[in-house]
Amino acid sequence: MRPASQVMQLDRLGSFHQSRLSFMRTLVRRMVQEKWHINSVIFDLDKEGYGTAVYEVNAKYGRYSFVLFSHYLDPDNRNDRVIANQWDLTMALCEGSVDAEQLEFLRNNVPKQEAGRVDSRVFVLSRGNRSGRTFDYVVNELANGRQPDIDVIAEVGYLYRTTAAYGSGKLGMADWEKVRTKHRDFARPFAAEMFTCFMLRHFSLQHADYIAAQRAPKTAVSLDENIKRYFGIGNSTGLGMAPFLINHPLLINQWIEQRETALARAVMAGSDGINSAVLARLQAITARVIQHLGEIVTGDEQQNLSNSAVREELRELASWLLDEGDNIVASGYTWAELIDYAEQRWRVETQEVLNTMLIELYPELVDELEELMAVDEDQHLIPQMPLLELKGLIEDKYDWALAIDFTDPDAQGSFWYRSQEKMEPRLGQTHIDMGMDKQMPLAIGRMVQDCYHHICAFITEFPQQDVAHFILQQPSFSGAISRIQTMAQSHYGDIRENLVHRDVLPIHLLRCKLSFFGVSKFDPRSR
Structure with missing residues (x-):
């Protein structure tokens, strides 16, 4: 399966589309099958x-x-x-x-x-x-x-x-x-x-x-x-949906892990070559997707440009499938090779459309995964874990968080707060908008980095101590540590992005969650 360093980037998550595992589609299949x-x-x-x-x-x-x-x-x-x-x-x-x-x-x-x-x-x-x-x-x-x-x-x-x-x-x-x-x-x-x-x-x-x-x-x-x-x-849908992906990391991990499993199974199915029947199905799906993207009506110019660019790249795919179909079948060409080509030549949005289409080709390999979308969301603290082990865990699993330079003013240029007037989450600009003193704890990268620095300082003085003794001295970090210890056992739960950067785009969070619901034809009204 693909590494989290690739999958959990915000722009890629925001490029997900509804798939066979999306909740509305699995529900409708169930209604039909069970009459x-x-x-x-x-x-x-x-x-x-x-x-x-x-x-x-x-x-x-x-x-x-x-x-x-x-x-x-x-x-x-x-x-x-x-x-x-x-x-x-x-x-x-x-x-x-x-x-x-x-x-x-x-x-x-x-x-x-x-x-x-x-x-x-x-x-x-x-x-x-x-x-x-x-x-x-x-x-x-x-x-x-x-x-x-x-x-x-x-x-x-x-x-x-x-x-x-x-x-x-x-x-x-x-x-x-x-x-x-x-x-x-x-x-x-x-x-x-x-x-x-x-x-x-x-x-x-x-x-x-x-x-x-x-x-x-x-x-x-x-x-x-x-x-x-x-x-x-x-x-x-407003920004109220965005914090869900941050506050439910185990559930998000489960959803994305099943999606990545579906993609891996599709790629494996084509590892020995692609037969003409599967190729014909991909041609038909590609034509439908091109039409689908052309039917989207939105007043957002950036979204229109993105949809047009994806359609153009998919037309390139459609032409290649048509012109080279016999050679593709005869040469033993694989889906892995097609994905490599897409990652080198096409934009992220097109790459994820292609991945969704490959998943669509193999219902017999994918549909059973719909039963694995639920998970126990409890996060468990391991107080007996040595602090040195926790430090190593953070360095291994949260290297992306430690790499963020929070001394850069832009790195903390935004903050999340709940609007009293609108009664829903909002994204404010640091030192410009009011409410920073009531910001929501959604800056996971900053939280992890802050926890890490305090652990390092504590270890300098008490190198043999465990998590329990550290929390007795620093109780405010108990939630952060239980999240770190729990999520270290998963692959895809944490979004590997600074969610309080000045230029963060919350629309990607909304689109990711909506894709799992089965929503399509996005018409963004804000960033």
């Missing part, structure tokens, strides 16, 4: 589309209910920020069937979101806002007996977007341990949250059909099944 049944049991909406919808889900191991409330929202009050208190839709995923008493309880609390309170029968709480422009256009077209234009749909790509999805014990909900052990259908990371997004998309299409029929019962038509496939679900 889940989803039935609408309540669809109580008025003529404007406001009201209550309940869907009953019969999965392999249990029954669940998806409960949704549709509300009138003045367009001027439509806000995707965490601080919003009104939304077009609010929803909950619950265990079992929902009776009248529980539905009333949910109706009184789910629309309030953080201001409400639910119980452990609920394991996801979410909300969404509509794309006013696209939703109104689609409904008007359907009401007038016409199918919406695909080119217009592609400009946005969805009718509703999620603005938050809560789980894991928040607000009174079932915690992850209960979901993992008692609801096996959702025992993989973020499976319940992904299903909530799936159901939001399902409702959004029904919602458009319903409102069109209510407005013009004599002329309205339903969305064509083929056109429905052009709709996804939007996701309004």
